[in-house]
Amino acid sequence: MADPTAVRTQRRFDAARRILRCLALVAPSHCRTEWRREWEGELWQYLAESRSTAAGLSWRLAGALPHALWLRRNEWRLAMLLQDLSYSWRGMRKRPAFAVLVVGMLALGIGATTAMFTIVNSVLLEPLPYPEADRLVAVNGVTDKLPNLNISPLDLIDYRAQNGAFASLAGYSGAPPAVISGDGEAIQETVMAVTANYFATLGIVPFLGRAFDEDEEGGADRVILSYQLWQSRFGGDRNIVGKTITLDDHPTDVVGVMPQVLDRTLGVALFQPFNFRSPHSSVRTWHTLPVIGRLKPGVTIAQATVAMNTVARRLAENYPEDATVRVRLRPFGDVAMGGWTRVLFPLLGAVALVLLIACGNAASLLLGRAASRGQEVTTRIALGATRSDLVRLLLAESLLLSTAGGVLGVGLTFGCIRLVRGMTPGVLPRGGEVAVDARVLVFAIAVATGTGLLFSLAPVLHIVSRAFGRSPNATAGRVGGRIRDFVVGAQVALSLVLLVGAGLMLRSLSELRAVDHGFQAAGVLTAQLSLPTPRYSYVAQGQFWDDFLRDVRAIPGVRDAAGAIRLATATAGGNGPFWAEGHAPINDAAAMTQTAQRNVISDHYFATMRIPLLDGASFDDPANRPSDGVIINQHIAENLFPGERAVGRHVIAAFGPPTPLLVVGVVGDVRSPLTGPLDVMYFPATQMAGFLGHMALTVRTDGAPAGVISSLRRALRSLDRGVPLTDIRTMGDAIERDFALPRSITVILATFAVVALLLALIGIYGALAYMVALRTRELGIRAALGAQRRQLFAMVVRRGMTVIAVGIVVGVAGAFVATKIIQGWLYHVKPTDPRVFGVTVLALAAAGFLACIGPARRATRADPNAALRAE
Amino acid sequence: MPNDKPLSPAATAVLKAIADRVRHGFDIMDDTGLPSGTVYPILGRLERGNLVKARWEPASIAQRDKRPPRRYYEITAAGHRVLSQSITYYRSLGSALRPSHG
Numbered sequence: 001m002a003d004p005t006a007v008r009t010q011r012r013f014d015a016a017r018r019i020l021r022c023l024a025l026v027a028p029s030h031c032r033t034e035w036r037r038e039w040e041g042e043l044w045q046y047l048a049e050s051r052s053t054a055a056g057l058s059w060r061l062a063g064a065l066p067h068a069l070w071l072r073r074n075e076w077r078l079a080m081l082l083q084d085l086s087y088s089w090r091g092m093r094k095r096p097a098f099a100v101l102v103v104g105m106l107a108l109g110i111g112a113t114t115a116m117f118t119i120v121n122s123v124l125l126e127p128l129p130y131p132e133a134d135r136l137v138a139v140n141g142v143t144d145k146l147p148n149l150n151i152s153p154l155d156l157i158d159y160r161a162q163n164g165a166f167a168s169l170a171g172y173s174g175a176p177p178a179v180i181s182g183d184g185e186a187i188q189e190t191v192m193a194v195t196a197n198y199f200a201t202l203g204i205v206p207f208l209g210r211a212f213d214e215d216e217e218g219g220a221d222r223v224i225l226s227y228q229l230w231q232s233r234f235g236g237d238r239n240i241v242g243k244t245i246t247l248d249d250h251p252t253d254v255v256g257v258m259p260q261v262l263d264r265t266l267g268v269a270l271f272q273p274f275n276f277r278s279p280h281s282s283v284r285t286w287h288t289l290p291v292i293g294r295l296k297p298g299v300t301i302a303q304a305t306v307a308m309n310t311v312a313r314r315l316a317e318n319y320p321e322d323a324t325v326r327v328r329l330r331p332f333g334d335v336a337m338g339g340w341t342r343v344l345f346p347l348l349g350a351v352a353l354v355l356l357i358a359c360g361n362a363a364s365l366l367l368g369r370a371a372s373r374g375q376e377v378t379t380r381i382a383l384g385a386t387r388s389d390l391v392r393l394l395l396a397e398s399l400l401l402s403t404a405g406g407v408l409g410v411g412l413t414f415g416c417i418r419l420v421r422g423m424t425p426g427v428l429p430r431g432g433e434v435a436v437d438a439r440v441l442v443f444a445i446a447v448a449t450g451t452g453l454l455f456s457l458a459p460v461l462h463i464v465s466r467a468f469g470r471s472p473n474a475t476a477g478r479v480g481g482r483i484r485d486f487v488v489g490a491q492v493a494l495s496l497v498l499l500v501g502a503g504l505m506l507r508s509l510s511e512l513r514a515v516d517h518g519f520q521a522a523g524v525l526t527a528q529l530s531l532p533t534p535r536y537s538y539v540a541q542g543q544f545w546d547d548f549l550r551d552v553r554a555i556p557g558v559r560d561a562a563g564a565i566r567l568a569t570a571t572a573g574g575n576g577p578f579w580a581e582g583h584a585p586i587n588d589a590a591a592m593t594q595t596a597q598r599n600v601i602s603d604h605y606f607a608t609m610r611i612p613l614l615d616g617a618s619f620d621d622p623a624n625r626p627s628d629g630v631i632i633n634q635h636i637a638e639n640l641f642p643g644e645r646a647v648g649r650h651v652i653a654a655f656g657p658p659t660p661l662l663v664v665g666v667v668g669d670v671r672s673p674l675t676g677p678l679d680v681m682y683f684p685a686t687q688m689a690g691f692l693g694h695m696a697l698t699v700r701t702d703g704a705p706a707g708v709i710s711s712l713r714r715a716l717r718s719l720d721r722g723v724p725l726t727d728i729r730t731m732g733d734a735i736e737r738d739f740a741l742p743r744s745i746t747v748i749l750a751t752f753a754v755v756a757l758l759l760a761l762i763g764i765y766g767a768l769a770y771m772v773a774l775r776t777r778e779l780g781i782r783a784a785l786g787a788q789r790r791q792l793f794a795m796v797v798r799r800g801m802t803v804i805a806v807g808i809v810v811g812v813a814g815a816f817v818a819t820k821i822i823q824g825w826l827y828h829v830k831p832t833d834p835r836v837f838g839v840t841v842l843a844l845a846a847a848g849f850l851a852c853i854g855p856a857r858r859a860t861r862a863d864p865n866a867a868l869r870a871e
Numbered sequence: 872m873p874n875d876k877p878l879s880p881a882a883t884a885v886l887k888a889i890a891d892r893v894r895h896g897f898d899i900m901d902d903t904g905l906p907s908g909t910v911y912p913i914l915g916r917l918e919r920g921n922l923v924k925a926r927w928e929p930a931s932i933a934q935r936d937k938r939p940p941r942r943y944y945e946i947t948a949a950g951h952r953v954l955s956q957s958i959t960y961y962r963s964l965g966s967a968l969r970p971s972h973g
Binding site: 045048065 | 895896897900906907908909910911912915933938939940941942
């Protein structure tokens, strides 16, 4: 009959033994058995005593792991590690080409990866450089149809007064550029209109002077300068505060200068107070202000959302025409940078692939070297080296190489960053802030260490298994060969993924460029002109443009010229809802679903841009300029009057108060490749006084557009010296600017892909060359037995192409998955586009074949006599 | 080799226990009150410094009691020397820390 106590003791002991068996793996192999026996002996004795409890057992058992770790730690004493390092260093010096090659490839991979991480870190991970930036919140309105409205100024006043969650709520808005004149050349600068508490909300203290007061929010002539403008235009004059400068021909007082940090984040030259009393700000339904708020201490976004929605509901009740149903609060950093997550993280993934391929080459090279160290390894084992000793030696070598690669790579990173800083204004926000900091260095160390461990995995496994394995010699060659095949196959697969990605982007870019814009961009020059308002009454503005266009059209080489308040591709701003007579939308939300851009044009505009006139007449004929006349594009005509003639019909547009308009002409659609067809309503400049202060000039030339620039300047100067001609560029360049982002991504991906391909080809070549070198004797014997050179050649090529083929298959499967990530970047191209895949596979196979040729040729030169002699 | 620096207080306690004929690891734990994660590394260090000698108990005894054999520790002559040095050191420390009268 079993004694229950004894049974329980035995069960507890078995459990403890199982635990000990697992923990025993931590202890070094040579003392593992003894360690286990000692612990088992003690535990049994404890359990055999009657006072033993489960808790007591656990407490005693708890020391087993620290003890095993302590034993393990003694194995890896620092002195031995240093010895290994110095041995590795001497070995490297004896074979410098090998070390240089490995370190070079690693530096490339680590450097590129770290550079990309630096960008990700500075743009996405670093909080905005404002104090307690995590307390900053972006506030948007939400209606039934639209999730992201700005806030109207009147609503902002109410939100400020009635919510308890925000320490401050501020609004900001881009304003038309202003011309600074006075001493020095007249220059147009960017302007931002801000509420008085804007800077305080951000937490920014003026560098000189003060921020705006609330009573200045009524159109006062005050301005705050940016640091950059203060330095460049005003020479860093410390007494600038209180001085008066001439802005748009108004005398304007300078009340302050902002610190440099705003130059990097906002990039605006001038700040003016937002005008709450202008007609634009007095309509509650005009949602014109992006709003940023700073939460009170201790308030969460969720709490603030509740508080703000209470106010929103109250506003909706009191002002039903304002369709804002509720508000949406998001961390300001996310809103400012959010879209870039989808761009930068995939690029980081892509560069990591390049790094992996470089690791593969390093692993191959080390494997090659490992094979030739058989003698050294045997000697070490004979002298008493354990598995741990060997592993430690090999790891020391790899870490030495990867650390050197890491150091060089970080140097490469600094260079890359300088490049990025130079080419990013306009493409990457916060581009000026991209810099290497502590987090980046930690990342670099981690990547270098991880890389070292990764690429040493194969040679370490190979050497140790061969040294201590059961049947060392027979399987060693095959195992080593299989590892190399795997590495090469992986490299081919990874480079295929990158090549497909780059190919898709290239195809997408060419599709973007091929889009018919609806006008002819080639041969058109554009520029911006601002007429300072006090000097030019509305009548004078009209007269100026008449004179100026007449002069420009007289310039030899100019086919035609016209003015418009915005260029054909400018997509932002100036939208208003429209509807057919009798089809008024039920509320503002519905109205906002159908909007058109308002463009005010001079005569000859459609002819200059070569936009086809499809029906009716243009504004060139003075008789065709009724005071309520409008020209619409075909898309609007088809929407409002399907199957009927639009000319002569009436349409209501609400750019201001709803106004009935008469359609006098229909023109072809203008299209932006990135956003699709634009709905535009064209108004004649002669009827739209007040709009001519800031216009764009378009000039169609016979030859190269750049040739007429000096003539244009001359013509302008002869009319008025104080009016600058700015932003001069060809229409083609203006359109290219829209493509800056896809173009940058394509360039980066293509670079990665080419580097990856080169590395992979090196890998293929190296692996085959090594295989041939290893099997020289076998090849010689085959030759001696009558094998033709052709057959030897084919044998090597077949071996190489088999691995490449497998790599391609795996790569295609991987690419199907991976390209889904960049789906959002592609225009008119499916992520599984068969042409791109087909071309890439063929190109890779061909390149791989070429890489096989060298080693295959060497195989044909195998000398049968040498082989037989060696026998 | 025993160095001239005194042992840590924990190591002194362990060595003293061994000198007092507490021979097995878990018993030393009970005697000194230290956890096993402390005691065993100390035993390892003492052994490396030749202050204690570790032996397996005779297999016959283990078989007789029907249990796995246990390892036991004995203090060496060098161990005795170091132990008395350490005890003297800590005693003098203790008297220096005692509040002075007057």
